[in-house]
Amino acid sequence: MKAKAITLNVNGRRxxxxxxxxxxxxxxxxxxxxxxxxxxxxxxxxxxxxxELNGRIINSCLVLAWxxxxxxxxxxxxxxxxxxxxxxxxxxxxxxxxxxxYCTSGMIIAAKALLDENPNPSETEIREAISGxxxxxxxxxxxxxxxxxxxxKMMQQKxxx
Amino acid sequence: MTAKGKALPRLDLPPLRQxxxxxxxxxxxxxxxxxxxxxxxxxxxxxxxxxxFRSSEPSAHIKQLNVNKARALPGVACVLTADDLPDGKLITxxxxxxxQERRKESDAPVLAARGVRFVGEPIALVAAETLAxxxxxxxxxxxxxxxxxxxxxxxxxxxPGAPIIHKPDNIVAxxxxxxxxxxxxxxxxxxxxxxxxxxxxxxxxxxxPEAGVAWMDDQDVINIRVCTQVVEHFRSIAQAVGVPHNKVxxxxxMIGGGFGGKEDITVEIFLALLTKETRRPVRLAxxxxxxxxxxxxxxxxxxxxRTGVKNNGRITGAKINMISDSGAYPYxxxxxxxxxxxxxxxxxxxxxxxxxxVSVATNNPFASAFRGFGGAQAAVAYEQQMDEMAxxxxxxxxxxxxINYLKTGDxxxxxxxxxxxxxxxxxxxxxxxxxxxxxxVSDDAIKIGQGxxxxxxxxGRIMWFHDTSRSWVGIEQDGTIVVRCGAPDLGAGQxxxxxxxxAEVLGVSLTDVTFYNSDSAVTPLAGTTTAxxxxxxxxxxxxxxxxxxxxxxxxxxxxHFREKPNNLDLADNKxxxxxxxxxxxxxxxxxxxxxxxGLKLQHLALFAAPFADKLNPENLQGDIxxxxxxxxxxxxxxxxxxxxxxxxxxSVGCHDVGRAINPIAVxxxxxxxxxxxxxxxxxxxxxVRDGVTRTPSLSEFLIPTAKDLPxxxxxxxxxxxGVGPFGAKGIGEPALTPAAPAVANAVANxxxxxxxxxxxxxxxxxxxxxxxxxx
Numbered sequence: 061m062k063a064k065a066i067t068l069n070v071n072g073r074r075x076x077x078x079x080x081x082x083x084x085x086x087x088x089x090x091x092x093x094x095x096x097x098x099x100x101x102x103x104x105x106x107x108x109x110x111x112e113l114n115g116r117i118i119n120s121c122l123v124l125a126w127x128x129x130x131x132x133x134x135x136x137x138x139x140x141x142x143x144x145x146x147x148x149x150x151x152x153x154x155x156x157x158x159x160x161x162y163c164t165s166g167m168i169i170a171a172k173a174l175l176d177e178n179p180n181p182s183e184t185e186i187r188e189a190i191s192g193x194x195x196x197x198x199x200x201x202x203x204x205x206x207x208x209x210x211x212x213k214m215m216q217q218k219x220x221x
Numbered sequence: 222m223t224a225k226g227k228a229l230p231r232l233d234l235p236p237l238r239q240x241x242x243x244x245x246x247x248x249x250x251x252x253x254x255x256x257x258x259x260x261x262x263x264x265x266x267x268x269x270x271x272x273x274f275r276s277s278e279p280s281a282h283i284k285q286l287n288v289n290k291a292r293a294l295p296g297v298a299c300v301l302t303a304d305d306l307p308d309g310k311l312i313t314x315x316x317x318x319x320x321q322e323r324r325k326e327s328d329a330p331v332l333a334a335r336g337v338r339f340v341g342e343p344i345a346l347v348a349a350e351t352l353a354x355x356x357x358x359x360x361x362x363x364x365x366x367x368x369x370x371x372x373x374x375x376x377x378x379x380x381p382g383a384p385i386i387h388k389p390d391n392i393v394a395x396x397x398x399x400x401x402x403x404x405x406x407x408x409x410x411x412x413x414x415x416x417x418x419x420x421x422x423x424x425x426x427x428x429x430p431e432a433g434v435a436w437m438d439d440q441d442v443i444n445i446r447v448c449t450q451v452v453e454h455f456r457s458i459a460q461a462v463g464v465p466h467n468k469v470x471x472x473x474x475m476i477g478g479g480f481g482g483k484e485d486i487t488v489e490i491f492l493a494l495l496t497k498e499t500r501r502p503v504r505l506a507x508x509x510x511x512x513x514x515x516x517x518x519x520x521x522x523x524x525x526x527r528t529g530v531k532n533n534g535r536i537t538g539a540k541i542n543m544i545s546d547s548g549a550y551p552y553x554x555x556x557x558x559x560x561x562x563x564x565x566x567x568x569x570x571x572x573x574x575x576x577x578x579v580s581v582a583t584n585n586p587f588a589s590a591f592r593g594f595g596g597a598q599a600a601v602a603y604e605q606q607m608d609e610m611a612x613x614x615x616x617x618x619x620x621x622x623x624i625n626y627l628k629t630g631d632x633x634x635x636x637x638x639x640x641x642x643x644x645x646x647x648x649x650x651x652x653x654x655x656x657x658x659x660x661x662v663s664d665d666a667i668k669i670g671q672g673x674x675x676x677x678x679x680x681g682r683i684m685w686f687h688d689t690s691r692s693w694v695g696i697e698q699d700g701t702i703v704v705r706c707g708a709p710d711l712g713a714g715q716x717x718x719x720x721x722x723x724a725e726v727l728g729v730s731l732t733d734v735t736f737y738n739s740d741s742a743v744t745p746l747a748g749t750t751t752a753x754x755x756x757x758x759x760x761x762x763x764x765x766x767x768x769x770x771x772x773x774x775x776x777x778x779x780x781h782f783r784e785k786p787n788n789l790d791l792a793d794n795k796x797x798x799x800x801x802x803x804x805x806x807x808x809x810x811x812x813x814x815x816x817x818x819g820l821k822l823q824h825l826a827l828f829a830a831p832f833a834d835k836l837n838p839e840n841l842q843g844d845i846x847x848x849x850x851x852x853x854x855x856x857x858x859x860x861x862x863x864x865x866x867x868x869x870x871x872s873v874g875c876h877d878v879g880r881a882i883n884p885i886a887v888x889x890x891x892x893x894x895x896x897x898x899x900x901x902x903x904x905x906x907x908x909v910r911d912g913v914t915r916t917p918s919l920s921e922f923l924i925p926t927a928k929d930l931p932x933x934x935x936x937x938x939x940x941x942x943g944v945g946p947f948g949a950k951g952i953g954e955p956a957l958t959p960a961a962p963a964v965a966n967a968v969a970n971x972x973x974x975x976x977x978x979x980x981x982x983x984x985x986x987x988x989x990x991x992x993x994x995x996x
Contacts, residue, residue, distance in 0.1 A: 095262035096255025098477075100428045101509040105919035108428050137255035145254050153249035156885035159893065160712025161252025162259065162429040162477030187927040194924060196427055196478050197712050198889055199896030201932040 066129035070094060071138025079125050085111070085118075088125035089135065096137040096165040100194070107193030110166035111135045117173035119192075136165035139172065148172055148210045155206035159197035167193045171207045179218075180211055238792055239725045240947055243885045246717040247731060248475065248710065260448035260474040261432030265502035268434065269298050271495050272355040273505070274345035274362050275514065276337035279549075279584040279912025280371030280384065283336060283364065288345055290361040296354035298499045300362075301346040303334035306494065307463035311486055311550075327387040329550040329587070331461050331490050336369070338386055338549035339586055340912050341514030348495040348503050371584035373912050375523070375546040378581045386549060386582035393547050394555035396562040398576035398634055399840040406538015406573025410529025414610045418526075418602040419978040422546075422907035423519035424916075425591060426924045429477020431516060432506035435492035443469050443493045448476040450484045450709050451749045452741040457486060462493045469493065473739030479711040480897070481590030482516050484751050485552055510917040517589030518907055520545040520557055520580070524565075524602035530610055534624040538573035541565045545580045545598070548587035554580040557588070560679065561595030562841065566634050567603035568645055568677040568851055569625040574634055576841075584912045590751060592897065596678045597958045601901075601979060604674035604962035609975060618966070619649055622675060633677075636842040639849065641879070641950065642940035645675045648853035648875040651936050655873040656855045666863045669870070670971025673855040674962035680753035680951025681847035681944070684833035690758035691745035694723050694766035695823030696774070698816055700794055700808030702727055702734045703823075707747035708759040709739040713953055714886040715755045719763045721882055722946055726767035727774070728791025729808065745825055753951030756882065757847065758828055760946040765826035773822060777815045778806060848943060850950045852876040854895060854959035856967040862990055865983030867968060869899055869929075874960070875936040879943025879950035890956045891935035898960025900925045902968075906980050933960075 061081045068075045068088060075092055086109045089097045100108035102121045109120040112134035140146035148168050151157070158164050167190060174181055174189035181189065186207045187200070195203065251257045288300045303309070309331035333344045345362055349355035372378040378391040385391060407413060433447030443464065445455075455469040462469070476483060488505045495503040507515060525542040543561055547554035562578040591597070611618040626645050632638050652673055659669045682688040692706040704723050710716040720734040737744050747759045775786040778796040782789065782804060790799050797805035815822055836843045857871040874891040881887045904923045908915040916922040943950030961979065968986070969975045974993040976985050 090262075095258065098259070098429070099261065099506070100430070101919050103509065103918055103920065105509075106428055135255065140254050142250060142254055142256060145250060149250070149253040152253040154245050156243075156246075156249075156889045158246070158249045158252045159714070159889055160427070160429065160476060160478040161248070161257055162427070162712075164252050165255045168253070191926045191928045194426075194428060194919060194926065196425075196480070196897070196924060197893045199892035199894075199925075199930060199933055200927040201892045202885070202889055204927070204932070 070133045081126055083125045084121050085123040085125045085128050086120040094135050097135050098162055107166045108163050110169040117169055136168045147213055151206040151210040156202040157206035163193055163195045237725055240882050244731050246714050247720050257475050259477055261506045263434045263446050268502040268504055269348040270352040270355050271348045271503050271505035272359050273343050274359050276342040276344055278337055278366045278368055279340050280369045281337050281366035284367050285365040287363040291358040294358050296350040297358045298348045301494055303332040309461045327551050339584055346491050346495055348499055371912055373583055373585055375544050375581035375583055378583050391582040392579050393551040393582050394558050394580040396559055396578045397839050398574055401573035403538045403540050403573045403575035407529040409537045411532040412613055413529050414613050415527040416606055416609055418524050418605055420522050420598050420601050422521050423905050424513055424907050424922050425480040425482030427478025430507040430509055430512040431487040433488045433492050434504045435496040436502035437496055437500055445489050445492055446472045447489055448474050448483055450479045450751055452707055452739055454486050455741040458489050458493050461490045471741040473709045476711045480592040484590040485517055513917045518586050519591035520588040522598040526606040534616055534621045536571050536625050539566055539571050541576045543578035546585055547580045547582050548585045550587045552587055552589035557595040561599040563635055564596045564599045564677055568627050570627050570631055585909050592954050593957050600676045600958045601962050605965050608966045635845055637844045641848050641942040642877055643851050644877045645851050649673055649675050652853045652855035652873045652875040655934055656857055656871050668860045668862055668971040670967045671857045672963050672966025672970050674959040675853045676959040677849045677851050678955040678958045679846035679849050681757045681830055682752045682754055684831055684845055685835045687832045688830040689827055690747040690762045691827050692759055692762035692766050693745050693825045694770050696770055696812045698812050700812055702729055704736045705744045706738055706759050707744040708755045709750040711750055715750055718756050718760055718882050722760055722763045723767045726771050729794050753953040756949055757945040757951055762826050762828035764946040766824045769824035773820050774811055778811055850955035852955045852959050854963040856963040858967040858971055860971040865986035867903055869931055872931050872933040874933055877938040877940045878952045880939050880941055880948045881937050882949055887937055887952055888935040890952045892933045894956025895933045895960035896925050896930055898957045899964055902961040902964035902979055902981055904980050
C-alpha cells in the first residue's frame with residue numbers, strides 16, 4: 061500500500077502528514093515531537109502512550125495513524141503547561157504521584173478520562189481506571205491520592221460556580 | 222502476635238525549616254506536564270538509527286558471520302562486528318574492587334566474536350538512515366551456529382563434567398563467613414531447623430526502555446545522551462571504543478526508572494562505536510522485548526539455612542549456604558553475592574556462624590544489580606526461616622525475633638559494630654499494630670493470614686571501594702542558588718534532596734534552587750546512583766558545599782551588621798540578626814556585596830565515605846558498609862484455597878529513615894519499594910527454559926497493577942542516627958527488602974504450610990495445600 065496524506069489534530073494544532081498504513085499513532089505523534097507520549101512497550105501492555113482520541117482514551121501504540129485521520133487527539137502536554145498546569149498535573153506534582161515520570165503522561169490521561177465520566181470516583185474505581193497503566197516507582201497510592209485531590213478540588217470549584 | 226514495644230530514646234534533632242516538610246519536588250511539575258525530555262526523546266539533524274543483531278542461541282560457536290548483504294543494503298551507513306572493534310570488553314568493574322582475583326576473560330565482550338553464551342548476546346550493530354532500513358538490515362545478516370551443550374541450572378553447572386562457561390570452572394565468585402564455631406553452636410541447640418528457599422530471575426521492568434543518542438563534536442569528543450545510573454561509565458566506554466577517557470562525554474538524562482537495571486552499561490558503547498565509525502549522530506532505543514533480553518536480571522538464589530536454637534528462643538548457631546545464578550557473564554555478581562552473604566543471617570546476633578556462598582555461571586541471561594542487591598534475596602530466606610523456627614518452637618514470631626535482634630553497639634555477622642539506632646522491635650510492633658485485627662470472612666474457602674518481616678539493608682557502597690562524591694553550590698547575584706552535582710536522578714528524588722539541602726542551609730525556598738546533574742564532564746563527579754548512596758554521599762557533599770557558601774555569606778554580613786557570624790542566620794531569602802530579626806539584609810544585596818569584595822560564592826566540596834581495607838574472602842570479618850537501615854513490613858493476605866489466588870489486604874511498612882528529608886518522597890519510596898517486594902512475592906518471574914526467556918513482554922512478565930495492591934501505609938521513624946545529612950539513613954533499597962518475606966510469612970500463616978519458592982503462584986498454593994492434605 062502507498063502512503064496517504066492524513067490530518068492529525070493534536071492538542072488543537074492541525075498537522076498534515078503523509079504516512080504509510082503501518083505507522084502507529086504513537087510513532088506519528090512522536091515524529092511530530094509530541095514526546096510526552098511515551099513508548100514503553102508498543103503492545104498495549106503499559107499505557108505510557110495513552111492519549112485521548114475524540115474524547116476516548118486509547119493506547120496510541122494500538123491505533124494506526126490512518127485511523128486517527130481527522131480525529132481530535134489530546135495528549136497530556138495539551139492539558140496544561142508549566143505556567144498553567146491542569147489540576148491533575150498540579151495534583152500529581154504535589155501528591156508525590158510523579159517519581160520517574162515516564163508513566164505520568166499516560167496516567168494523567170487515564171485519570172482525566174475517569175474524571176470526565178465520573179467526577180467523584182471511589183478508590184476502587186480509580187484503581188480500575190488506571191489499571192491499564194503500569195507504574196514501577198510509586199506503588200500507585202500517591203497517584204490515587206492525586207486523582208482524589210483533583211476530584212475534590214474540581215467538585216468544589218463546580219459548587220462555587 | 223504481641224504488640225508491645227519499648228519507648229524510643231528521646232531525640233534532639235536540630236530544628237530545620239524546609240527539610241522534613243512535604244514540599245513539591247523540583248522535578249515534579251515538568252514531568253507532570255510532559256515537558257521533561259527523556260533519553261529516547263532526543264533527535265538530531267542527519268541522525269542515523271541503530272539496531273543490534275543478537276544471538277538466538279544460548280550456547281554456540283559462531284561458525285560463520287556474514288554481514289555483506291546487510292552492508293550492501295541501500296540506506297545502511299555501517300554494520301559493525303567484533304572484527305571491527307578494538308579489544309572491546311564491557312567492563313563493569315573498577316580495577317581490583319572485588320577483593321577477589323577476577324576471572325580473566327570473563328567480562329562480556331562488546332560484540333561476540335567466536336561464540337555466544339546467552340540468548341540475546343550482541344553480535345553485530347547496524348546504523349541506517351531509517352529504523353525500517355536498520356530492521357531490514359538485521360534480517361540480511363547471515364549467521365551459522367555450531368550449537369554447543371549449555372548449562373541452565375547452577376546446581377548442574379557446579380557438577381563435574383558440566384559445560385564450562387568461563388575457564389577454569391563455573392564458580393565466578395565465592396565468599397565465606399567464619400565466626401565463632403558453628404558446629405559447636407548447632408550441637409548446643411535444643412532444636413535444629415533446616416529449610417531451602419528459592420527465588421527466581423526478575424526484570425526491573427522500568428517503564429522506560431533503554432535509549433540514547435550519540436554524536437561527535439568539533440573536539441572529537443563522543444557525546445552520549447543516555448538514561449544511565451552511572452555517568453562515570455565514560456571511562457569504560459572510552460576504553461572499549463579505543464579513545465582517551467577525556468574523549469567521551471556522558472550526558473545523563475532524567476531516567477524513567479532504573480532499580481539497578483541501568484547500572485551496567487546498556488546502549489552507550491554501541492552508540493559510541495557507531496557514531497565514531499560514521500561521524501554522524503546515532504540513535505538507539507530498545508524495544509521492550511529487547512530490553513528484557515538485553516539487560517541484567519535480579520539473581521535467582523538457592524539459600525539453605527540450618528539454624529540451631531534453644532527452647533528459650535536463643536539462636537546458638539547457624540550454617541547458611543547460598544548459590545546464585547550469575548548467568549552468562551559475571552557483571553556485578555561477586556558484589557551481589559557479597560551483600561547477600563553479609564546479610565545472610567539477617568539483623569540477628571548469631572555468634573557461631575558459617576556461611577558459604579557461590580555465584581555460578583550458566584547460559585541463562587546475565588544477572589547483576591537490582592534494588593536490594595542480594596540483600597533482598599537473603600531476606601526472603603532468613604525471615605521465612607525465623608517464622609519456621611518460631612513455628613517449630615511454638616513461639617510468637619516477634620518474641621523469637623526480640624530475643625535475637627541485634628542491638629545498637631552489637632557486632633553483626635561480619636563483626637562490624639552497628640553504631641546507629643536499631644529500632645527493629647519498635648518497627649515490627651508499630652507495623653503489626655497498624656495492621657490491626659485480621660479481617661473476618663464468612664467463606665470457609667478463604668483463609669486470612671498475617672505476617673511480617675524485619676530486615677537490614679546497607680546504604681552506601683562497600684567501604685573498600687573508597688567511595689567519594691562531589692557537589693558544587695553557588696549563589697547568584699540575585700540571591701538564587703545553583704547546585705551542580707553529577708548524581709543521576711532515577712526518579713526517586715535524588716536531585717530534589719540535594720536542592721532541599723542547599724535551600725535549608727542557605728535560607729532560600731526550594732523554588733529558588735536550580736540544579737544541573739548527571740553529566741560526566743560539566744558537573745562534578747558524584748559517583749553512581751546505586752547502593753542507596755546518593756542522599757548519603759552527594760547529600761553530604763552538597764551539605765558541605767552549601768555550608769561553605771553560607772560561611773562566606775555570614776562572614777560578610779557580620780561585617781555589615783558589626784555582629785558575630787554566630788549571631789546571624791539565613792532564612793526567607795534574608796540574612797538577619799537572630800536576636801533582632803527586624804535587622805535584615807536580602808540575600809541578593811548580600812551576594813552583591815560579596816561580589817564587590819571578590820569573595821568566593823561558589824564552592825566545590827568532596828565527601829568521602831569512611832575507607833576500609835578489603836576483607837579476607839575466606840572469613841569476611843571486619844567493617845564493610847558505612848551503615849544499615851533497619852526496617853519492618855507487615856502484611857495481611859486472603860488466600861482462596863479453591864483457586865490458590867492470593868489477595869494482599871493490608872500492607873504496612875515501618876522504617877527508621879534517620880531523618881526524612883522529604884516525607885512525601887520517603888513515603889513514595891516505601892510504597893513503591895514494597896510494591897516491587899509484593900510483586901516479587903506473588904507474580905514476578907522471568908521464566909527461562911533452556912536459556913530462552915519465555916516472558917519477553919509486560920503481558921508475560923507481570924508486575925503489579927493498581928488493582929493488585931492495597932495502599933501500603935508508610936510509618937516513618939526518625940532516629941536521627943544515620944550517617945547521611947541531618948542524620949538521614951537511606952531508604953531506596955531498604956523499602957523493598959522486607960515486603961516479599963512479609964507476604965510469604967502471611968501466606969504461610971493463612972494456609973498453615975510453607976511454600977519455599979517464590980513467586981507464590983496459585984499453582985504453587987494449590988500444590989502446597991494438596992501436599993499438606995496428603996500429609
